Amino acid sequence: MTFKREMVARFHMSDLGQLFYYLGIEVKQGSDSISLGQHAYVKKLLERGDMVDCKLCVNPMEKRLKLSKNSTVVKVDATRYRRIVGGLQYVSRFMEDPREDHWIAVKWLLCCVKGTVDQGMSFPRLAAKSELSVVEA
Template sequence: MSDLGALSYYLSIKVRQGKEALTLDQSAYASKLLERSDMAKCKLCVTPMEEQLKLTKASTMAKIDATLYQSIVGGLRYLVHTRPDITFIVGYVSRFMADPREDHWAAMKRLLCYVKGTVHQGIVFPKTGGSRL
């Protein structure tokens, strides 16, 4: 075995090790996800979902491309590893992967606008008491 030095990038997760904290983020992955969903130039949102959002499987809105919807939801599910702030809404839009409709897509587009505005957020583990996390 050989020492490759400090970990800096692993499975699309950027690792920054500072004197005060260890930070994990997926900003590059989030940017690629936004490009793949054609949301790279969207307006920013300050919240990941509308207040009192009600989605249902019995929606009468028009159907959308299920493959694209499933692909974007899958990408968002991977992004949750370093973004606990979007966990609830990602789980919520995941419920409609079998038969996605326009209202489900609108909720996901709002989430993607939120991700664009918070693309550099991640998890911070502050160091306490020496080298312990």
């Protein structure tokens, strides 16, 4: 609470209560830890790509796949491609002129992402204030 009072004293701000969701990240605050996940965000990406029912894969890219900006294969719907790749940021260098081979790579990534839908990160709370250390610049 001291931190919150100091922030309010220094900055114009509102207290919106406990944080649950921020920039696609779900926040779960327990008594002994804080957990972060992206369950809803991953589900949304899978829906955008019509990949909700895809099979899971474990390798984020096919071993022999070579993507190129100079691809000569069939073009795909650039808007749909950009909406999903914008969420992945992995194959974004092909955003200006996406081709079928690029789309196949994105679909492969979505199959891998589907396997992580229930994964997240957990951070334990510190037990006592005396355990905190402050490093000054």
